[in-house]
Every structure is written in structure tokens, then in C-alpha cells.
Amino acid sequence: MEQYLEKLKTSGLKLTPLRRAIIKLFIDSDTHMTPEDTWATVKTQFRQCGFPSIYRNLESLVECGILTRIQQFDNKKHYGLCNSKEDHHHHHIVCIKCGKVDAIHECAITDIKQIKGYQIVSHYMQVNGICEDCM
Amino acid sequence: MEQYLEKLKTSGLKLTPLRRAIIKLFIDSDTHMTPEDTWATVKTQFRQCGFPSIYRNLESLVECGILTRIQQFDNKKHYGLCNSKEDHHHHHIVCIKCGKVDAIHECAITDIKQIKGYQIVSHYMQVNGICEDCM
DNA sequence: ATATTAAATAGAAATTATTTTCATTTAGAC
DNA sequence: GTCTAAATGAAAATAATTTCTATTTAATAT
Numbered sequence: 001m002e003q004y005l006e007k008l009k010t011s012g013l014k015l016t017p018l019r020r021a022i023i024k025l026f027i028d029s030d031t032h033m034t035p036e037d038t039w040a041t042v043k044t045q046f047r048q049c050g051f052p053s054i055y056r057n058l059e060s061l062v063e064c065g066i067l068t069r070i071q072q073f074d075n076k077k078h079y080g081l082c083n084s085k086e087d088h089h090h091h092h093i094v095c096i097k098c099g100k101v102d103a104i105h106e107c108a109i110t111d112i113k114q115i116k117g118y119q120i121v122s123h124y125m126q127v128n129g130i131c132e133d134c135m
Numbered sequence: 136m137e138q139y140l141e142k143l144k145t146s147g148l149k150l151t152p153l154r155r156a157i158i159k160l161f162i163d164s165d166t167h168m169t170p171e172d173t174w175a176t177v178k179t180q181f182r183q184c185g186f187p188s189i190y191r192n193l194e195s196l197v198e199c200g201i202l203t204r205i206q207q208f209d210n211k212k213h214y215g216l217c218n219s220k221e222d223h224h225h226h227h228i229v230c231i232k233c234g235k236v237d238a239i240h241e242c243a244i245t246d247i248k249q250i251k252g253y254q255i256v257s258h259y260m261q262v263n264g265i266c267e268d269c270m
Numbered sequence: 271a272t273a274t275t276a277a278a279t280a281g282a283a284a285t286t287a288t289t290t291t292c293a294t295t296t297a298g299a300c
Numbered sequence: 301g302t303c304t305a306a307a308t309g310a311a312a313a314t315a316a317t318t319t320c321t322a323t324t325t326a327a328t329a330t
Contacts, residue, residue, distance in 0.1 A: 147306095
């Protein structure tokens with residue numbers, strides 16, 4: 001938890017009870033979640049927690065590097081905890097069984113200078129796999 | 136156009152006027168589009184073209200390899216023409232200026248056997264760049 | 271401790287995107 | 301031409317996300 005609160009502070013975001021609860025939820029659940037998933041759990045502790053706060057916070061927490069966006073092609077946003085210790089470029093692997101997210105530092109693109117006449121600006125990579133617990 | 140119609144046939148999908156128009160639109164526009172973009176253009180030719188047909192067809196065309204899903208993190212679906220000649224594993228590069236999509240065959244993951252105890256199942260990679268025309 | 275202030279919150283309502291349902295039409299095979 | 305499963309359009313429903321606004325609160329300086 002400490003490392004995440006540190007990131008919040010660095011980004012100038014306030015440590016509100018809601019934010020703490022969201023972060024704790026991601027740490028405890030160890031899976032990626034949609035805004036609705038998040039809200040469903042958080043509202044058991046904060047009876048009057050609104051959707052907008054969930055949506056805004058999930059995005060804020062991505063901005064400051066605590067969460068990462070996970071792609072699922074199902075019309076919903078998905079977020080996972082970014083457990084990377086380091087700050088620089090990395091990707092994530094997602095367990096297709098339990099939804100667990102892990103930072104990975106393998107990256108092919110850094111070696112590729114030029115692609116068919118394109119100038120590379122950025123890239124997104126998501127690896128899907130099965131984690132040890134789910135094998 | 137021929138190569139795409141071939142893919143349709145192989146997948147057992149009927150060649151309807153709407154499908155032909157959608158494919159032609161992607162060929163001509165040379166950019167990725169949301170269902171709404173697609174509908175807006177297609178309806179100039181098919182006055183009574185409904186949303187559901189657009190949504191269904193875009194997904195069908197992804198299934199048979201004519202289109203590919205493009206990730207944009209903006210709550211909309213995005214589709215681009217998949218111009219890969221070959222059938223096997225590949226990724227796409229997207230021009231951040233004009234939206235043009237190209238197949239690329241560079242792939243890092245094929246070299247990586249194991250990631251931190253995960254068994255790799257699949258991966259998605261999207262490279263964003265600037266194409267020659269936009270440089 | 272207390273006051274201050276910009277940031278964060280909840281709630282309601284609005285907006286936007288997507289899907290379902292179903293009756294009708296049509297492409298492709300015979 | 302006939303047939304049949306697939307595809308279509310229209311309306312309505314659903315689901316996801318955002319906007320708006322008044323209120324509250326965390327963090328800072330006093």
C-alpha cells in the first residue's frame with residue numbers, strides 16, 4: 001500500500017478515504033475490474049458513493065501510475081493494479097482465468113527502429129496468459 | 136477488393152450490397168472508423184440502413200479477417216482494414232495523424248517463451264506512429 | 271488547533287454507445 | 301424459379317459513461 005500512496009502524493013492527488021478504498025480493493029482482489037465492479041464493492045463500505053467518483057478516480061489513478069488500463073474489447077473499461085516497481089516503460093500480462101495483472105518488462109518494439117516507413121510514436125502491448133495459480 | 140470478397144466467401148458470409156459498401160468504404164477512406172462513422176457514410180448510399188446492421192457487420196468482418204479492431208480507449212469501437220496478404224499472426228500500426236492502418240509482421244512475443252511463471256496464451260500489440268504521407 | 275482553499279464528493283439527470291427483438295427481405299444453393 | 305438460412309431495418313431497450321451542481325473535505329498555512 002505504501003508505494004501506492006507515495007505515487008498519489010507525487011502526483012499531487014489527495015488521499016481521500018474513497019481513493020484509499022479503491023486502491024485497497026485492487027490490492028485485495030488481485031484482478032482487473034470495470035468501473036461497475038469497483039463501485040459494487042466500494043459501496044458496501046461507502047453507502048453513498050456515486051458512479052462519477054469511481055470513474056474519475058479510476059482515470060486519476062491511471063494518470064499517476066497506480067492503475068493501468070486493460071483491454072478487453074467488451075465495451076467496458078477495465079483497470080488493473082500496476083505493480084511495477086520501476087517507473088519506466090513496461091507492459092502487462094493478464095491471466096485469462098483469474099484476471100490477475102502483472103507488470104512485464106519484455107518489450108520487442110524498443111529494438112525496432114523503423115516499420116515500413118512509419119515513424120514509431122508509441123505502442124501498446126498486452127499479453128494474455130495463465131498464471132501459476134491457475135495452471 | 137477481390138481479396139476481401141474472397142475472404143467473405145471463405146467464411147461463408149453472404150456478399151450483400153451493404154457488406155460490399157462497408158468494405159469499399161474502408162478501402163477508400165484508408166483510416167479506422169467507429170460504427171457511427173461507418174453508418175454516417177454508408178447511409179448516404181443506403182438511405183434506410185440501420186445501426187444494428189453496421190454493428191453486426193463490422194464484427195462479422197473482423198471474424199473473417201477483413202477488418203481488425205483498433206484500440207483507442209475512447210469508449211468507442213474502432214475498426215480498420217486489415218491489409219495483410221498473409222493469413223497468419225500479425226499486428227497493426229496506426230497512423231496517429233490520419234488513422235491509416237497497416238499490417239506489420241514484427242513481433243517480439245514469439246521469441247519469448249515464458250514470462251515470470253505465466254503460460255502465454257495470446258497477445259495484442261498495436262503500434263502507433265506517423266505514416267510517410269503525414270511526416 | 272483553526273481557517274482557508276482548491277480539489278473531491280454524491281446524486282440526479284443527461285448523453286452516448288451498443289444490443290435486442292422481431293417482422294421482412296434477400297443471397298446463394300439447388 | 302424455389303427454397304432456406306442468413307441478413308436486414310426499425311423501434312425500443314439496455315448499458316455505460318459523463319455532465320452539472322451544490323456540498324464536503326484533505327492538505328496547507330496560519
